[in-house]
Amino acid sequence: MSASTYTNVLGLAAAAVLLCAVVTLWRRSLGAIVRTLAVQGAALACVATVIGLHEHDVGLIVVGLLVLGAKAVVVPLLIGRVVRHDPNSRETDPLVNVPASLVAAGALTFLAFAATRSVTSLVPTTAGRLIPIGLAAMLVGFFALVTRRKAVSQIVGILLVDNGVALVAFLATAGVPLLVELGASLDVLLAVIVLRVLAIQMRSRLGSFDLDQLTELHD
Amino acid sequence: MSTISHVIGTGISSAVQVAVVAVGGPVLVGVMRKVRCRLEGRVGPPVLQPLVDIRKLFRKQRFRPDQATWIFTLAPVMLVATVVVAAAITPLVTTHPALRASSDLFVLVYLLLVGSTLLALAGLDAGTAFGGMGSSRAVTIGALAEPALLVTILALSTTAHSSNLPAIVSAILAHPESVATPQRLFALGALLIVIVAESGRLPVDNPATHLELTMVHEAMILEYAGPDLALVTVGEAMRLTLLLGIFVNLVAPWGVATSTSVSGVVVGLASVVAKVAVVGVFLAVFEVFIAKVRLFRVPELLAGAFVLALLGVVSGLVAK
Numbered sequence: 001m002s003a004s005t006y007t008n009v010l011g012l013a014a015a016a017v018l019l020c021a022v023v024t025l026w027r028r029s030l031g032a033i034v035r036t037l038a039v040q041g042a043a044l045a046c047v048a049t050v051i052g053l054h055e056h057d058v059g060l061i062v063v064g065l066l067v068l069g070a071k072a073v074v075v076p077l078l079i080g081r082v083v084r085h086d087p088n089s090r091e092t093d094p095l096v097n098v099p100a101s102l103v104a105a106g107a108l109t110f111l112a113f114a115a116t117r118s119v120t121s122l123v124p125t126t127a128g129r130l131i132p133i134g135l136a137a138m139l140v141g142f143f144a145l146v147t148r149r150k151a152v153s154q155i156v157g158i159l160l161v162d163n164g165v166a167l168v169a170f171l172a173t174a175g176v177p178l179l180v181e182l183g184a185s186l187d188v189l190l191a192v193i194v195l196r197v198l199a200i201q202m203r204s205r206l207g208s209f210d211l212d213q214l215t216e217l218h219d
Numbered sequence: 220m221s222t223i224s225h226v227i228g229t230g231i232s233s234a235v236q237v238a239v240v241a242v243g244g245p246v247l248v249g250v251m252r253k254v255r256c257r258l259e260g261r262v263g264p265p266v267l268q269p270l271v272d273i274r275k276l277f278r279k280q281r282f283r284p285d286q287a288t289w290i291f292t293l294a295p296v297m298l299v300a301t302v303v304v305a306a307a308i309t310p311l312v313t314t315h316p317a318l319r320a321s322s323d324l325f326v327l328v329y330l331l332l333v334g335s336t337l338l339a340l341a342g343l344d345a346g347t348a349f350g351g352m353g354s355s356r357a358v359t360i361g362a363l364a365e366p367a368l369l370v371t372i373l374a375l376s377t378t379a380h381s382s383n384l385p386a387i388v389s390a391i392l393a394h395p396e397s398v399a400t401p402q403r404l405f406a407l408g409a410l411l412i413v414i415v416a417e418s419g420r421l422p423v424d425n426p427a428t429h430l431e432l433t434m435v436h437e438a439m440i441l442e443y444a445g446p447d448l449a450l451v452t453v454g455e456a457m458r459l460t461l462l463l464g465i466f467v468n469l470v471a472p473w474g475v476a477t478s479t480s481v482s483g484v485v486v487g488l489a490s491v492v493a494k495v496a497v498v499g500v501f502l503a504v505f506e507v508f509i510a511k512v513r514l515f516r517v518p519e520l521l522a523g524a525f526v527l528a529l530l531g532v533v534s535g536l537v538a539k
Contacts, residue, residue, distance in 0.1 A: 004396040005396075008399055008400060011400060011401045011534065011537075011538060012399065012401055012404070014401075015401035015405065015530070015534055018530060019405075019527075022526055022530070026519070026523055098519045098522070099518045099519050099522035102519070102525070103525065103526065105526055106530070109530060109533045110529075110533065113533055113536060113537065129537055129538065132533070132537055133533075133534070133537060136533070
């Protein structure tokens, strides 16, 4: 792989991760939000695989395939099942409306760029220069977590933060050890399964995913 | 001697560009209508129908509202004039059009804005309810598209370190590896959304409707008839073609002549016509599958374009 192809492909994959994070703020249908999450997982796997191919690191390529399986297929399928029973579920009334959220996402991206100036100077590689994009994806995930009301979009928000952290890890250290990545992935998978059970319970009791309806305590 | 032949060459290339935009505009509108009709299972009007309609309108009697002022008369002429100037100086066929130094993205944006602003004023001028409503909506959409467009220009000009359009196109031709950088893709995505909004196509405005609740552009020009309407129709078609021409040459500038030689201009002409036709057909196919968004959702779409452009700028900063 030539140097300019590597730079371009890596830049595009990292940018796709950030773009997917922004698209989750833009879309209202929960099904579309979950599909965007799957695309983001695939882009993240692409980042890991491309760095692995460039550094001739077989372990990182395996991690990339694992990420593809876990974050682009299994996790979105698990959350997608919760949504599928209720195809009309939409993020109708977020705490911050869509145009303002999008502008906030733009501001967060600049914040991430300003905040990581000193970090990027420590990692003078092609991948290291893209660290602000990972941090921006993470911040947008936090924003989704804070301003969205439905349980499903909040689960997606957590996963956006997790994907952002994973992206920064790949870019900053050229890949974490296989064992650590395996542990982190299993952790996320377990969390998603628990949250999914909670969301299903919630819908069967309340008839919706709206977290604002959880105002009273019951035995 | 060589400077004289150069001046003649740039003049001829600019004339070719204006001619292809003027004739190609209505034909492009006809092609897009035809594609749409075929996909919807209708036969549709002939491809050259818009040209025939324009000829018919030019032959009709001049008819203006009694209360209308000089703005109503001036607007269609200025609309066409600004597009003609813009078509002459943009690098559609060659990167050496006349007045190359003035072919700046900011100049082009505000040149086209003069035409649309006058048209909005003309909509208000006749004093009817529909005209005012259409103008108000068109100006709202234009005002929301403006910041997205300016940030897009910023993102696009980082590659060439200049907002001069021929310089940007030449820079991409000289460095083919920079064609798919994230900042360019983000910026071009934003530019496409802005072009769709500015030229009043779906999902922002439906050019085929006369339903009072939804129409934007059609409401604005409701008072126009005869030769004035013909000018407005030509101007709008030319504007769409020019914007798409700029877009395709920013996306994939291959084929654009880097000189003003006859063979270069012929190749450039063929390539730009082919590229615009492909994008036009693609847009028409896309329009079959989508509905017009509610007017209150248009800000979301344009805020999306704004964020895309911002992401483009940040990606450019990151890559530095």
